[in-house]
Amino acid sequence: MAALDGLPPLRDVIQRHGLDAKKALGQNFLLDLNITQKVARTAGDLTDATVLEVGPGPGGLTRALLALGAKKVIAVERDSRCLPALAEISDYYPGRLEVMEGDALKVDFETLGIEGPIKIVANLPYNVGTQLLINWLTPRQWPPFWQSLTLMFQKEVGERIVAQENDDHYGRLGVLCGWLTQAHMAFDLSPQAFTPPPKVTSTVVHLTPRAAPLPCDLAKLEKVTQTAFGQRRKMLRASLKPLGGEALLNKADIDPSRRAETLSVDEFCRIANLL
Ligand code: SAM
Numbered sequence: 001m002a003a004l005d006g007l008p009p010l011r012d013v014i015q016r017h018g019l020d021a022k023k024a025l026g027q028n029f030l031l032d033l034n035i036t037q038k039v040a041r042t043a044g045d046l047t048d049a050t051v052l053e054v055g056p057g058p059g060g061l062t063r064a065l066l067a068l069g070a071k072k073v074i075a076v077e078r079d080s081r082c083l084p085a086l087a088e089i090s091d092y093y094p095g096r097l098e099v100m101e102g103d104a105l106k107v108d109f110e111t112l113g114i115e116g117p118i119k120i121v122a123n124l125p126y127n128v129g130t131q132l133l134i135n136w137l138t139p140r141q142w143p144p145f146w147q148s149l150t151l152m153f154q155k156e157v158g159e160r161i162v163a164q165e166n167d168d169h170y171g172r173l174g175v176l177c178g179w180l181t182q183a184h185m186a187f188d189l190s191p192q193a194f195t196p197p198p199k200v201t202s203t204v205v206h207l208t209p210r211a212a213p214l215p216c217d218l219a220k221l222e223k224v225t226q227t228a229f230g231q232r233r234k235m236l237r238a239s240l241k242p243l244g245g246e247a248l249l250n251k252a253d254i255d256p257s258r259r260a261e262t263l264s265v266d267e268f269c270r271i272a273n274l275l
């Protein structure tokens with residue numbers, strides 16, 4: 001297979017810049033550019049998109065995004081050791097890569113004034129991945145500022161994101177994602193795909209926003225799912241007692257003997273709208 005670009009192999013980049021992986025920053029790098037291209041391709045056509053990438057590290061995924069034609073990549077990296085390596089990529093693709101040093105959890109992406117359409121693509125640090133996803137799912141306005149999310153997670157988290165009712169992995173995260181997005185797992189990656197290998201299998205999840213999610217107040221929905229799944233093995237008449245129990249469920253026309261994991265997103269919204 002032809003080289004992705006004229007830049008040096010990532011192993012050389014890592015060695016030259018002394019980028020030994022730091023566990024505390026969730027650094028498990030993808031060094032195979034065929035794999036990073038597969039992740040980038042999951043985001044679809046990038047040629048008219050601005051891609052937001054969190055945690056570019058030595059730049060394997062960044063290079064794939066640019067080689068596949070992303071109009072622009074804006075990458076937020078917390079580890080300043082990676083900046084010289086990323087500057088080399090920026091020089092190779094003039095005007096197409098902007099690197100911001102900082103903690104992505106503290107960046108208000110919505111107000112950056114980035115030209116759209118915006119696609120978010122990232123091999124996320126596992127310790128902050130779920131929180132970043134929740135931040136992107138709960139912007140001030142809907143439809144959100146992003147057109148799609150293509151994100152790497154531990155497989156167990158990916159299963160919770162795409163889970164639907166009557167699935168063992170279904171819970172608060174599945175309800176939130178199902179309410180606001182259409183989500184699917186694109187493919188898995190074994191630990192050996194990463195350097196150093198993590199302990200668990202990873203998965204790439206692709207999410208697109210629903211144009212018109214059922215009208216529902218986020219705080220109320222969260223209250224219902226937190227209360228219901230807090231005691232997921234109990235019948236709803238017991239688990240939802242603090243919110244009104246049987247009377248509330250009767251009003252929502254839901255059998256009080258059902259359990260949280262059997263309720264569809266629509267049914268959760270129906271209960272939340274009665275609070
Ligand atoms: N994208 C690279 C790849 O695929 O090989 C690196 C992915 S590695 C799993 C996660 C990256 O996120 C690391 O480069 C790490 O330094 C960075 N990172 C960790 N916490 C971060 C945060 N809060 N904000 C921005 N970047 C962060």
